[in-house]
Amino acid sequence: MFAGMEEDKQLGLRLKLLRERSGLSQRGLAKATGVPNSTISLIESGKMNPSVGALRRILDGLAISLSEFFAFQPEAEKDVFYAAEDLPEIGKGGVSLKQVGTSLAGRAMMILKETYDIGADTGRVKYGHEAEEGGIVIEGRIEITVGDRRKILGPGDAYYFDSRNPHRFRQVGPRKCVIVSACTPPTF
Amino acid sequence: MFAGMEEDKQLGLRLKLLRERSGLSQRGLAKATGVPNSTISLIESGKMNPSVGALRRILDGLAISLSEFFAFQPEAEKDVFYAAEDLPEIGKGGVSLKQVGTSLAGRAMMILKETYDIGADTGRVKYGHEAEEGGIVIEGRIEITVGDRRKILGPGDAYYFDSRNPHRFRQVGPRKCVIVSACTPPTF
DNA sequence: CAAACATGTTTGTTATCCTGAACGATTTGC
DNA sequence: GCAAATCGTTCAGGATAACAAACATGTTTG
Structure with missing residues (x-):
């Protein structure tokens, strides 16, 4: 067995x-x-x-x-509204990801509220993951590296890239950084 | 083999x-x-x-x-950063939409920072094309109606729905409401 | 330098996936 | 009524996935 x-x-x-x-x-x-x-x-x-x-x-x-x-989910009940405390949370190393929807399944995109603690760093990511990814900084500052481009973004600034590029997110400055982002799975 | x-x-x-x-x-x-x-x-x-x-x-x-x-699918190319003041803005009747990306062309989704002034109301909206739409409330409160479901969302709360359903956004409470949302573009 | 550690690879051995064939249970045709 | 066809299931076997241990190659440490 x-x-x-x-x-x-x-x-x-x-x-x-x-x-x-x-x-x-x-x-x-x-x-x-x-x-x-x-x-x-x-x-x-x-x-x-x-x-x-x-x-x-x-x-x-x-x-x-x-x-x-x-x-495929035979009995997938698609929720419409999600209370803040009900959003599934994925945390790893100073980065907290709150995910809208329980899963990517059957969804055209995934929306995340990302919170980076002081000094949080996703690390150098050699390769990307999903298809496309973008977001807007809500508070704090973050250094984003995509391929060979690097920039520090503050509140209101935004980014959008093909996430199959290598990329890295690193919190900078005196306060935690909050981003709302969205990424898409390819239809494949 | x-x-x-x-x-x-x-x-x-x-x-x-x-x-x-x-x-x-x-x-x-x-x-x-x-x-x-x-x-x-x-x-x-x-x-x-x-x-x-x-x-x-x-x-x-x-x-x-x-x-x-x-x-998941690896590959690569294309990326951009946007300064807050460079985001194209679409305004109509108390609702301000700041759009990430200058054009929808070639993009898998559109990301918006939506600001609803006191009393702002989109009225009933219904997209003809098949699309999905979701977002997270950053500040303030908003009443969202999707089909026959209605709910008031506050900071941190989220929503996700098929935008072929008729939907309506209406600011409520004493302060303006800010949402970051994403929606899928028309499939050409 | 050498020892200690880390990385990914390769090598046997065991467990199990995968197969073709046989088995009962229904349904269809004459 | 009795084949014939079709359905899903079960059963031994050869093929191979999964495992534990040894291997090779850096990289770090004293």
């Missing part, structure tokens, strides 16, 4: 739902993808933890990308 | 970038997740096609969901 049995069950149910939605049987999907029906059965019943490659081949037959598959 | 070698290379590269972004070594991530460093090495170098479960355990250590991971 292995650890992630519960997660495998969920993954299987998700696949089953998507397969049935497209009107295919396990064998039909097997034929379309070259993956044996037994594999599909085991995955759907949560008895197997598939490899990414196998899952990809199966999803190809459903014309679904891995990104879409994992973003 | 197996078929999806190229895909595994990309997957590995992606993981490597994300790991390095968070400043962890292979061994550091291994320790944080319980997954051996050798496994991480093999995955990153594209020599292995990991199971979903293993990948999930690894990504847990990076605080990244599978959904976010597969939505």
Whole structure:
């Protein structure tokens, strides 16, 4: 036995739902993808933890990308309003990120309220992450480095860049820095 | 050898970038997740096609969901800083919109700093195109109506909705309201 | 310089994914 | 009514992912 049995069950149910939605049987999907029906059965019943490659081949037959598959939420209730204290918070090393929405799943973008403590520094980030990213400084000052460009921004100043560029955020000055930013996942 | 070698290379590269972004070594991530460093090495170098479960355990250590991971795409180019006074401003009836970026062209989203004077009201707005819109209240209070839902938000509170729904923003309380928001542009 | 540490890589061994084939249970056709 | 077809499931096997330990190469430290 292995650890992630519960997660495998969920993954299987998700696949089953998507397969049935497209009107295919396990064998039909097997034929379309070259993956044996037994594999599909085991995955759907949560008895197997598939490899990414196998899952990809199966999803190809459903014309679904891995990104879409994992973003898919059968019963996703999309909230509209979020109280300040309910925003999920991600903290690491003097940087606090408050995230609008519980997850990127099904969202065109993620909005963050970022708080940088005195001296906080994201470190030199060799490579970027999401697709595009921008924001406005609310209070305090921050030094932002994007590629070979560097600038110190204060309240009201803004930035917008392709976040696949290497970038670094470093708080400067006597008070903490607050930024509201947004970043987008690529459609892929 | 197996078929999806190229895909595994990309997957590995992606993981490597994300790991390095968070400043962890292979061994550091291994320790944080319980997954051996050798496994991480093999995955990153594209020599292995990991199971979903293993990948999930690894990504847990990076605080990244599978959904976010597969939505991630490396590449690069384009960046800009904007001084507060250079932000293009659109004003109409007590509402001031400061727009990050001079043009929407080629941008995945538009970021706005919205200032609502006392009593300002957008009236009912409905976008024809498919778009999403969200934001965080910085100061003051505002009543937001989306479809049949209505709520008054204060500093730190947030919202996110499909902007095809009719929506309305109305300042309330004794002081002007400032919001930083983001919305997706029309898909041309 | 040498010892100690850190990094990513490679090597066996074990666990398990993946497969083709066989199995019961329904449904369809004549 | 009895094949024939279709459905999802289960079962041994070869293939390979996952693991622990050793390896190679810097980098830091005394």
